Amino acid sequence: MKPAELHAAVFQTTDQAAPDRSGVLFRPAWVAAIVFVAALSLATGLIWRYEKVRLRDAREVASNLVAERAYAMHSSFDRVLSATYALAAMLQQGNGRIPHFEEAAGQLLRYYPGAAALQLAPGGIVRQVVPLQGNEEAIGHDLLNDPQRARAARLSADREQLVLAGPFQLLQGGLGAAGRLPVFLDDGQGQRTFWGLAIVLIAFPEALAPARLAELVEQGYAYELSCTPPGSDQKQVIAASSGAQLFKPVERVLQLPNATWTLRLAPEAGWNDLPGLYWKAALGLLFSALLAWQAALQARLFGRTRAHERTLEQRVGQRTADLQRFAEVVAHHLREPARLVASYASRLNGQLTGRLDDDEVRLSLDFIGQQARRLQDLLRDVERYLAADQARGTIAPCDVELALQSLLASLTDRLADAKASVTVLGTLPAAMIDPPRLLELFRIALDNALLHAHGEQPLRIDIAGEQLGRVVRYRISDNGPGIEEIYRERVFNVFERLSSTGRGTGIGLAILRRIAESVAGRVWLDEAPGGGCRVLIELPAAGQTEPARHGRDDLCQAARAK
């Protein structure tokens, strides 16, 4: 075959494009969808948490505000109502009369800005009012017998304590409330007699001024001040920013004399910040979408990289196979002329025996024969090396002890010639490999010991093995001169020899390593305890549960085959 034909035969499949089966495993759309959902969930969670905190803060602010305003209102009422005590003191002083009441009351009104009017009601009937103007209607009003006022008025008299009545429609117009204090006079004999009522009228909304309710509206709040009259379930609204019902308001209760008022507050627009929420939701969506887009890009890139890697792997595999095939073909083709040279050199040597007296010619002939045989050996070893990574049978649990027995049986003569003894220490665990190559591993290791033997003392070879988790390790030690540390890695190179005089081409350990590595094992050298060489072979362990499948027959057959 011409070189061009050979090349064509070897590389014929190289340039065929490998079909692209990638892109199915990694779907960017799926990745994007998953990332989008995850990011959206995260964003929703964050927004929800933020809203919760914001709502709590807003309610706290409103709560503080309503407490502050209720307190101001309460203080103002206390102050206004206390005007009745001043009137009572003056009545007791004047024994039921206040001289110049108009004048005195006018002065008092200046000190109590929340008070709309002061009244005296001896026997419960309003007799005097200051200011009179606008309050004329009130004169003569019998409070204890007015169906609307009597209850509160009597309560005040009976309990002998200040009572806030109202709110109610004032006779003089508008909404108001009244603080009524029953006045008792001492008759001089230690008896207290009911004189009547001292009254302060409170007009709304003027009396609510200290609570600055209008400001709340400016701040965006809606408020409502209401009371529930004693004995009634009906809420009565005293003041409110609007007629609308407040949504989940914060409230503060004011305990007034015989009355309970409640100030409620809620944001005019509700507690939810809807525009803000929309913005956040939009941002969350955008963020999730961007992330999903990025993920899709990454997934596509990853998919492409993987596809590219697969294509590359296929190509490298193809090229390697081509090269291997090429080397095999070359070695095979070279063996033929090498064999012929060796044959003819041998024939020539035989023909010239006894006829040749020139040593130089004889030496040349010897060299030709030697070199032709060496070439054959080298080519045979190249072929062995190339074939070393291919299983010669099923890779299955292999009984190493049986294998070794059959190997030693086939090597009996060689071992006897070298005066070598082989001892197997303990039991050897089973390995996961095909029997022919297992035998070759041990054969090469034993050859290595035989090649480097001293020659002075009998060669002793010890073989031991152990299981280390998922691997088994075999140690083949000899008592030879050992291998210097600097050469222990180098001797695994192809055709690497440590001596030019020794036998062998220097391929054995390279084959050993190629076999071991092809089954994911490894091989290395170190020093045996006695200073000799130790070959360490690590192979995958046979499964614990699976019984050894290669029996004696397989192994004996494999041993004979070599």
Add this chain to the structure above:
Amino acid sequence: MTSKQENSFPFVILLAEDEPADAHLVSLALRENRIATELQHVLDGREALEYLRREGRRFATAVRPDLILLDLNMPRMNGREFLAAIKSDPALCDIPVVVLSTSEVDRDVRDSYRLGAAGYITKPLDIGEFVVEIRQLSQYWLSLVRLPENR
């Protein structure tokens, strides 16, 4: 130390070659060219270094060579490693080393010169050509070129 004048041969060549057939060819070529040399033969780079450094009893009286002929592929220490070792040794670095190799690979030629080889010769198939090459080589290195006095 043995001086050159006392020696029967005026020139000493050290040949580092693991293949006996090749070593025989070199001695044959020198003989056929009637070049008066003493050929010292060692089997690998490590032995060559031991020779040059006169290590061990075998090389205790070794003569410093005028020229070293070096094979590239040898066991233990190959030609490249030997070149690197000798060129980093101040006492030995001025001995010219000529590589005698079968390899026609350009990388081997380049590496050899980079490591300090004085020349690179590809061994021809024809013995007659090889004899001519050895003659030219010897004439150049042993007659024409002046080498430093370092005996």
